[in-house]
Amino acid sequence: MKVLVTVKRVIDYNVKVRVKSDNSDVDLNNVKMAMNPFCEIAVEEAVRLKEAGVATEVVVVSLGSKSCQEQLRTALALGADRAIHIESDEVLESLTVAKLLQKVVADEQPGLIIMGKQAIDTDNNQTGQMLAALTGYPQGTFASKVTIEGDNVQVIREVDGGLQTVSLTLPAIVTTDLRLNEPRYASLPNIMKAKRKPLEVKTPADLGVEVKAHTRVVKVTPPAERKAGIKVACVEELVDKLKNEAKVI
Amino acid sequence: MAILVIAEHDNSTLKAATLNAVTAATQMGSDVHVLVAGAGCLAVAEQAANVQGVSQVLLADDATYEHQLAENISLLIAELGKDYSHIVVPATTSGKNFMPRVAALLDVAQISEIVRVDSADTFDRPIYAGNAIATVQSLDAIKVITVRTTGFDAASAEGGNASIQSVSVSHNAGTSAYVGAQIVKSDRPELTSARVVISGGRGMGNGENFALIEKVADKLGAAVGASRAAVDAGFVPNDMQVGQTGKIVAPDLYIAVGISGAIQHLAGMKDSKVIVAINKDEEAPIFQVADYGLVADLFDVVPKLEQLL
Ligand SMILES: Cc1cc2nc3c(=O)[nH]c(=O)nc-3n(C[C@H](O)[C@H](O)[C@H](O)COP(=O)(O)OP(=O)(O)OC[C@H]3O[C@@H](n4cnc5c(N)ncnc54)[C@H](O)[C@@H]3O)c2cc1C
Numbered sequence A: 001m002k003v004l005v006t007v008k009r010v011i012d013y014n015v016k017v018r019v020k021s022d023n024s025d026v027d028l029n030n031v032k033m034a035m036n037p038f039c040e041i042a043v044e045e046a047v048r049l050k051e052a053g054v055a056t057e058v059v060v061v062s063l064g065s066k067s068c069q070e071q072l073r074t075a076l077a078l079g080a081d082r083a084i085h086i087e088s089d090e091v092l093e094s095l096t097v098a099k100l101l102q103k104v105v106a107d108e109q110p111g112l113i114i115m116g117k118q119a120i121d122t123d124n125n126q127t128g129q130m131l132a133a134l135t136g137y138p139q140g141t142f143a144s145k146v147t148i149e150g151d152n153v154q155v156i157r158e159v160d161g162g163l164q165t166v167s168l169t170l171p172a173i174v175t176t177d178l179r180l181n182e183p184r185y186a187s188l189p190n191i192m193k194a195k196r197k198p199l200e201v202k203t204p205a206d207l208g209v210e211v212k213a214h215t216r217v218v219k220v221t222p223p224a225e226r227k228a229g230i231k232v233a234c235v236e237e238l239v240d241k242l243k244n245e246a247k248v249i
Numbered sequence B: 001m002a003i004l005v006i007a008e009h010d011n012s013t014l015k016a017a018t019l020n021a022v023t024a025a026t027q028m029g030s031d032v033h034v035l036v037a038g039a040g041c042l043a044v045a046e047q048a049a050n051v052q053g054v055s056q057v058l059l060a061d062d063a064t065y066e067h068q069l070a071e072n073i074s075l076l077i078a079e080l081g082k083d084y085s086h087i088v089v090p091a092t093t094s095g096k097n098f099m100p101r102v103a104a105l106l107d108v109a110q111i112s113e114i115v116r117v118d119s120a121d122t123f124d125r126p127i128y129a130g131n132a133i134a135t136v137q138s139l140d141a142i143k144v145i146t147v148r149t150t151g152f153d154a155a156s157a158e159g160g161n162a163s164i165q166s167v168s169v170s171h172n173a174g175t176s177a178y179v180g181a182q183i184v185k186s187d188r189p190e191l192t193s194a195r196v197v198i199s200g201g202r203g204m205g206n207g208e209n210f211a212l213i214e215k216v217a218d219k220l221g222a223a224v225g226a227s228r229a230a231v232d233a234g235f236v237p238n239d240m241q242v243g244q245t246g247k248i249v250a251p252d253l254y255i256a257v258g259i260s261g262a263i264q265h266l267a268g269m270k271d272s273k274v275i276v277a278i279n280k281d282e283e284a285p286i287f288q289v290a291d292y293g294l295v296a297d298l299f300d301v302v303p304k305l306e307q308l309l
């Protein structure tokens, strides 16, 4: 079974982003970029399926500017076999990403598609579900355990009240939650090897998909700042403040 | 055109998150309908009909919708939703699961986790873990929206008088099946709607020590939350995680115990009215958002706090 994994290039999760002074966007100049943490988990899951003899090939896809190839190389170093870069310098909204991925799915015919549940830049949490709708495949979102059983995949999902288990017919789409696995680090020899693994570049035009805007960003502003608080010396003072100053207890 | 709100429920009770979504919907337009899709869920439709501001309830009572599997319910919502200007759902794990599927079926964008309605087509939503707020205008004819419940007051559960209309549309994609669920039962208030939340982090040391904050929670009628580190370490179950990728809370009082205050944790609680931090490291970033900080060993001060309440 072929497994397709999507990886998005995003701001490093440790970096606190700032809004540009003209409120047009956030400032990503000279900011450290990395693979979206949920996509790292997706790659790890696919590589483990291959190591377990369940997956035969792991193909990674990223969409965006040329620099996405860095993250694709990282995924190859982590154990993916081959990469596809859909190159575009335009803003790719989730629906467009899903339409482009739909074409890749049609070409590649994977048995399983693993994606992150959420990109930590847009915080959209929607691309996997959209791809599932466009392909007509079932979806196991927010997965904390994935088990292939013949023609089905059983997915344990993290939901508000606890955990839910669903069984999906393959091909299916899984989106990863944080506890699915702990991603490995790439070893130096594997980083070297990854440089020689195949990486194919295509454009939205090659795939026959129009990059369309469904939304317009009017402005981007900083969130309301909290005003600095105080330190209290002891529990008694804390309880007094909560009762008499803040009046919340 | 009217606005369709998708009810969050468990086939017997309408979940409070729906009330926040109704408030958001009333800010987009005046005619608000609610769809209750489930199995044996007439009682939910009756509760929805009582919600202030709702003019019509649609009831899709069918075995295929019992567990709100995304593959099936999205087909129903996309079919009914064609005749609405907005389709709105609370951003719970259930709404987040099926709603983007609805958007794709309708060939429109989803605007995720809005916290403000600027106009019928323009909304504010946090991005980058809440470190920026994007004002986004929809260019689509149908606006598909998930609502961050902390951004909107709850509509009154009483006072409405909507009629209930049954819709007999049965969609079964036949590609997915519900196997089971492990739902954590608790007598405490729900995290996302509690007035007071007390959360523990890695500093708690182990799961047993959470009893210390549970005792405080009992005195305050509070919900108990956790940082991801505490969940990952197995101290407490995943549904207690507060943060960018867990639950978003904005109670009147949030007490963070043994939590350092990583960006991802702050994203889930920094809109709380009053924040208290208890941490033995005075440099911990949590103190930058805390109204009242107590630099102390939690094992000394949390039991004392409980006694004083
Ligand atoms: C993609 C992604 C998503 C994430 N999403 C979330 C999320 O939704 N929610 C979330 O919380 N995290 C999330 N994280 C993790 C986040 O980055 C932090 O690792 C996590 O929040 C740290 O948890 P913590 O504060 O409990 O642990 P630590 O950072 O280890 O802090 C423990 C604190 O306890 C204090 N302490 C220790 N002992 C005592 C004592 N005896 N008395 C008093 N204080 C004590 C220490 O001084 C320290 O400040 C995410 C990370 C990633 C990469």
Ligand SMILES: Nc1ncnc2c1ncn2[C@@H]1O[C@H](COP(=O)(O)O)[C@@H](O)[C@H]1O
Binding pocket: A006, A007, A008, A009, A036, A038, A039, A061, A062, A063, A064, A092, A094, A097, A114, A115, A116, A117, A118, A119, A120, A122, A123, A124, A125, A126, A127, A128
């Ligand atoms: N431009 C992209 N390139 C590769 N994968 C993407 C891209 N956009 C979204 N994805 C995938 O979809 C997941 C969810 O993203 P989002 O819906 O934007 O939160 C991400 O974790 C990725 O796996």
